[in-house]
Amino acid sequence: MHEMSIAHSLVEIIKQEMAKHGVTRLIRVKVKYGRISAIVPEALQTAFEAMTMDTDLQGAILEIEEVPLQARCRECRKEFAPEGDLLIMTCPHCRAEFGHEIISGKDLYIDELEAE
Amino acid sequence: MQIKVVRKILEANDRISDQLRKMFQEKQILVLNLMSSPGAGKTTLLEATLTDLKEEFNMAVIEGDLQTSNDAERVAATGAQAIQINTEGGCHLDGSMVLDAASELNLDNVDILFVENVGNLVCPAEFSVGEDYKVTILSVVEGDDKPEKYPLIFAESRVMLLNKTDLLPYVDFSLEKASNFARSLNKDINIYPVSAKTREGIDAWYEWLRTEVKNKKQA
Ligand SMILES: [Zn+2]
Numbered sequence: 001m002h003e004m005s006i007a008h009s010l011v012e013i014i015k016q017e018m019a020k021h022g023v024t025r026l027i028r029v030k031v032k033y034g035r036i037s038a039i040v041p042e043a044l045q046t047a048f049e050a051m052t053m054d055t056d057l058q059g060a061i062l063e064i065e066e067v068p069l070q071a072r073c074r075e076c077r078k079e080f081a082p083e084g085d086l087l088i089m090t091c092p093h094c095r096a097e098f099g100h101e102i103i104s105g106k107d108l109y110i111d112e113l114e115a116e
Numbered sequence: 117m118q119i120k121v122v123r124k125i126l127e128a129n130d131r132i133s134d135q136l137r138k139m140f141q142e143k144q145i146l147v148l149n150l151m152s153s154p155g156a157g158k159t160t161l162l163e164a165t166l167t168d169l170k171e172e173f174n175m176a177v178i179e180g181d182l183q184t185s186n187d188a189e190r191v192a193a194t195g196a197q198a199i200q201i202n203t204e205g206g207c208h209l210d211g212s213m214v215l216d217a218a219s220e221l222n223l224d225n226v227d228i229l230f231v232e233n234v235g236n237l238v239c240p241a242e243f244s245v246g247e248d249y250k251v252t253i254l255s256v257v258e259g260d261d262k263p264e265k266y267p268l269i270f271a272e273s274r275v276m277l278l279n280k281t282d283l284l285p286y287v288d289f290s291l292e293k294a295s296n297f298a299r300s301l302n303k304d305i306n307i308y309p310v311s312a313k314t315r316e317g318i319d320a321w322y323e324w325l326r327t328e329v330k331n332k333k334q335a
Contacts, residue, residue, distance in 0.1 A: 012128065023119075038269070039242075101303050
């Protein structure tokens with residue numbers, strides 16, 4: 001359950017950003033995570049609720065959005081978004097199967113928040 | 117008020133990790149973050165490496181296994197410097213734990229520092245600990261679909277050691293399938309089938325270590 005440490009770091013950043021902008025009530029926060037990051041959204045949701053319970057942040061909505069996987073083909077260097085079964089990532093342009101480079105889909109970041 | 121943030125959630129850990137990386141770079145230590153499921157033979161492989169290469173390299177170990185201190189004792193028995201981190205049930209090591217542990221080691225003249233992470237294929241993959249490379253150990257008894265189930269760790273690893281190859285005749289495991297899965301995600305991965313028990317194939321891993329230690333000293 002590393003989502004607990006992730007929720008902890010998330011709350012730290014939220015507090016910093018809220019202080020920076022002089023707001024005190026968090027309404028909504030949006031987190032984006034890559035398709036192959038090791039995040040279980042439900043676990044992060046639970047961890048966030050547990051972490052904010054009985055604090056000023058209680059009741060804020062956590063939106064968790066998946067970022068699709070984007071790869072660059074080893075052979076033809078074109079970018080593509082692998083679909084379906086991840087692990088044989090056939091390039092739609094040249095049919096190469098292995099050795100692609102992942103351009104995005106591993107990320108984990110806080111995108112925006114709404115507060116007053 | 118709408119506030120655009122765009123900050124990495126684990127930025128605090130990344131900062132500590134960068135600090136560690138700088139420190140290890142100054143001392144020219146090759147740092148490897150070892151990850152695996154429980155029972156993949158990580159400690160056995162580490163013991164073999166520490167024993168077989170002890171004339172060649174000065175090696176140290178940060179031991180993050182949470183179960184007992186047995187692993188640290190096994191590692192220390194090889195003569196290598198070892199320190200145990202108590203994760204207090206935590207499922208992964210993070211930068212600050214490694215920073216604390218590293219300050220208790222004598223890192224002068226160390227060539228390789230192994231960070232033996234907590235045994236699971238999910239959580240440790242998200243947290244950098246100042247390593248040069250992640251090394252994943254997968255044993256052939258675990259199933260060749262592991263890279264498919266836990267893509268991040270395989271996408272992030274520079275080396276995949278397929279351990280317990282002495283058991284291949286008894287299990288349904290395709291080296292090719294497991295390798296292809298890992299390679300589809302990762303153009304830089306080196307894959308070495310090994311048996312830490314019989315030492316079959318292990319020279320390829322040792323050769324990789326020799327090359328990387330040399331690269332580190334020249335960097
Ligand atoms: Zn292509």
